[in-house]
Amino acid sequence: MxxxxxxxxxxxxxxxxxxxxxxxxxxxxxLVMKMLExxxxxxxxxxxxxxxxxxxxxxxxxxxxxxxxxxNFRLIITNIHGSVKKVIELTKLMGYFPITNxxxxxxxxxxx
Amino acid sequence: MENYLNQIKQIxxxxxxxxxxxxxxxxKEFPSDYRQxxxxxxxxxxxxxxxxxxxxLLEQQISEIIKNAVKHGNKCRPEKKVRxxxxxxxxxxxxxxxxxxDGFKDLEKWNDFNRKRLELLAEQKYDELTDFVSFxxxxxxxxxxxxALFAALExxxxxxxxxxxxNGVAVLKKFQQKRHGG
Numbered sequence: 001m002x003x004x005x006x007x008x009x010x011x012x013x014x015x016x017x018x019x020x021x022x023x024x025x026x027x028x029x030x031l032v033m034k035m036l037e038x039x040x041x042x043x044x045x046x047x048x049x050x051x052x053x054x055x056x057x058x059x060x061x062x063x064x065x066x067x068x069x070x071x072n073f074r075l076i077i078t079n080i081h082g083s084v085k086k087v088i089e090l091t092k093l094m095g096y097f098p099i100t101n102x103x104x105x106x107x108x109x110x111x112x
Numbered sequence: 113m114e115n116y117l118n119q120i121k122q123i124x125x126x127x128x129x130x131x132x133x134x135x136x137x138x139x140k141e142f143p144s145d146y147r148q149x150x151x152x153x154x155x156x157x158x159x160x161x162x163x164x165x166x167x168x169l170l171e172q173q174i175s176e177i178i179k180n181a182v183k184h185g186n187k188c189r190p191e192k193k194v195r196x197x198x199x200x201x202x203x204x205x206x207x208x209x210x211x212x213x214d215g216f217k218d219l220e221k222w223n224d225f226n227r228k229r230l231e232l233l234a235e236q237k238y239d240e241l242t243d244f245v246s247f248x249x250x251x252x253x254x255x256x257x258x259x260a261l262f263a264a265l266e267x268x269x270x271x272x273x274x275x276x277x278x279n280g281v282a283v284l285k286k287f288q289q290k291r292h293g294g
Contacts, residue, residue, distance in 0.1 A: 022149065022179060026255060054172050054179075059257025062245050069242070083167045090263035092233050096241060 003031055011042045011110050013103060017049040020057030020084075029060045033067070041073040044106045048079035053087050065097055074098075076106040120230050121265050121272075122223045129273040131282035132208060137197040142178075144186035144194055144211075149179050152194075156207075160200035164287050170205060173267045176260040177209045177281060184251070185211025185279055203289050204270070208282045215278030218249050226262060 001018035012035060016028060032043065045064070047053075061077065068075040078100045080088060088094055100106040138159065142152045153175040160170055178194060186192035197208040216222075229244040246258030265272050270284030 022175075022255065023147075025257075029254075052168050052172065055176055055257035055260035055263065056255055057257070058259050058263075059246060059255075062257070062259070066242055066245075083169045083172065086166070086169055087172060087263060090266040091259050092230075092262070092266075093245065093259075095233070095236065096238055096245060 001025075001027060003028060005031075005035075008044075008103075008107060011044055011107060012040050013044045013046055015046045015049065019052040020047075020050055020060065021052060021054045022056040025054075025056040025060040029063055032064045036067070036071065036073075042110055043068060043073070043075045044103060044110070045075070045077045046079055046103060047077060047084060048081075050084055051082055053084045058087065058091055058093070061097065062093070074110060076100055076109060078103055078106045120227055122226065123219055123261070123265065124271065124273045125219065125276060125278065126273050127276045129271070129282060131206070131271055131273045131284055132275065132280070134197045134208060137199045137206065137208070139195070139197050141193045141195045142182075143190045144182040144188050144192045145190055146182055146188045149182055150175055152196075153178055156196060156198050159198070160205060161202050163202055163290055164200065164205055164285075169267070170285075173264060173285075174207060176264060177207065177283065180260065180281075181209050181211035181213075184216070185213030187213065203287050205285045205287070206270075206283070208280065210275075210280035213279050216274060216281075217278070219274060219278060221249075222247055222261060226265070229262070 001016065001020060001024040004015045006013050065075055076098050079102065080099060100109060140156060153171055157171045157174060164170060181194045182188060186194065192212040195210045199206045225244065225247050232241045232244055248258050252258060268283035268285050270286050273282045
């Protein structure tokens with residue numbers, strides 16, 4: 001799994017590439033925690049290039065989401081598709097996670 | 113609402129369940145090597161017909177069950193075996209996974225937790241849901257998502273059944289046969 005950060009205004013977009021599985025999901029969690037230490041407040045996690053997620057990956061997203069919510073900062077998860085979407089649906093978390101269909105939509109929502 | 117709650121599924125404990133009948137099932141056993149969980153899973157899933165793999169959803173669901181056996185059952189001790197019986201067809205996936213551990217002691221607690229989780233979801237109480245998105249025990253660590261069985265109970269629509277010792281689980285998924293052509 002590879003993580004890349006890019007900036008759009010005050011938003012930090014994290015592009016996740018690869019599989020969010022039991023061996024590497026902690027990396028995303030660690031990255032977000034480091035960014036929070038550096039006072040980043042607006043996160044967009046882009047899952048366009050993620051085709052596999054397991055319960056560890058879902059667990060990482062839950063941890064990130066609840067931490068950011070508690071701090072009253074913003075998070076949007078975007079471009080969820082294929083089996084990743086199915087696993088989130090099976091876990092019934094589509095309503096729990098803040099989700100958009102595209103990065104543009106996420107940026108618009110951040111501005112609201 | 114009441115109807116919805118009546119339909120809430122739960123994990124069952126039943127040694128005599130038909131899901132533990134291993135007749136005509138394939139068998140493999142593995143050492144409890146955490147690093148090889150996905151590899152072991154692929155060895156099993158490769159015999160499934162393409163139409164039930166749903167990209168990699170079947171693989172993902174099987175790897176969760178094997179992970180539970182390796183990690184929570186056998187505590188990743190390589191000398192302890194994970195035994196897997198499996199059978200696949202275009203209309204079903206059937207899996208039995210047994211470890212050498214002490215069994216899933218918190219099964220009732222898990223069922224209670226899941227019931228509460230589903231009630232909150234049905235009532236769309238997302239603030240309270242925060243405490244019910246991840247099932248934790250004293251033995252959970254940072255890499256445990258605490259959500260694998262929620263998805264398992266939805267995915268394995270033919271049942272999720274533990275043996276009385278609770279160190280073996282049998283699951284069944286039924287698929288609608290896809291019609292070919294017009």
